[in-house]
Amino acid sequence: MTDPADPLLDLTLRPHRSLSPRGFWWLMALLCGVSFTAGIVFYAVGAWPVIGFLGVDVALVWIAFKASYATGRRYERIVLREDALEIERVDPWGKVTRETWQPYWLRVDLAARPGHPAAVRLSSHGKVTWLGGFLPIDEREPVAQIIADALKRVRYSPNTSRIE
Numbered sequence: 001m002t003d004p005a006d007p008l009l010d011l012t013l014r015p016h017r018s019l020s021p022r023g024f025w026w027l028m029a030l031l032c033g034v035s036f037t038a039g040i041v042f043y044a045v046g047a048w049p050v051i052g053f054l055g056v057d058v059a060l061v062w063i064a065f066k067a068s069y070a071t072g073r074r075y076e077r078i079v080l081r082e083d084a085l086e087i088e089r090v091d092p093w094g095k096v097t098r099e100t101w102q103p104y105w106l107r108v109d110l111a112a113r114p115g116h117p118a119a120v121r122l123s124s125h126g127k128v129t130w131l132g133g134f135l136p137i138d139e140r141e142p143v144a145q146i147i148a149d150a151l152k153r154v155r156y157s158p159n160t161s162r163i164e
Helices: 021-044 050-071 137-155
Strands: 009-013 075-080 085-090 096-101 107-112 118-124 127-131
Touching: 009 137, 021 050, 075 137, 107 137, 118 137
Parallel strands: none
Antiparallel strands: 009 075, 075 085, 085 096, 107 118, 118 127
8 A cells, every 4th residue: 555645746847058168168168258359359350349248248148048047047836746736836945835736636637828839728617727838848848647547547546536
């Protein structure tokens, strides 16, 4: 028999970042090298004010990547136990919010919000929450299916107490 405290599903959703931190440093080194070389050329032909703009370009690229990596620190963790589905959301600044849902009546599907592509929607008793809005569209359906399958296991588990 399984312990009711053991999770039946423990799923963490994180936004995808295509460039690793190591790749970021290689890209910045390459950009700095190209900007430095171009700066020398512009200085040699008497267009020395251009050097400042090259530096601003490098700084803006660095700031843009750092902002992107900051949003990549957010995640959503879904933990399903026999008696509750817990959603823990952590924003890029580390603020944690938690929701608890009763899994027996919980419905999972893909639905579109106005102005947004289809996303994973959890609903029960008139309440709705959305999961994985940062996931690529092709990953949303498999996530919904994983959660739905885990909920089916809870509903039809011999350990789940039911009123008969």
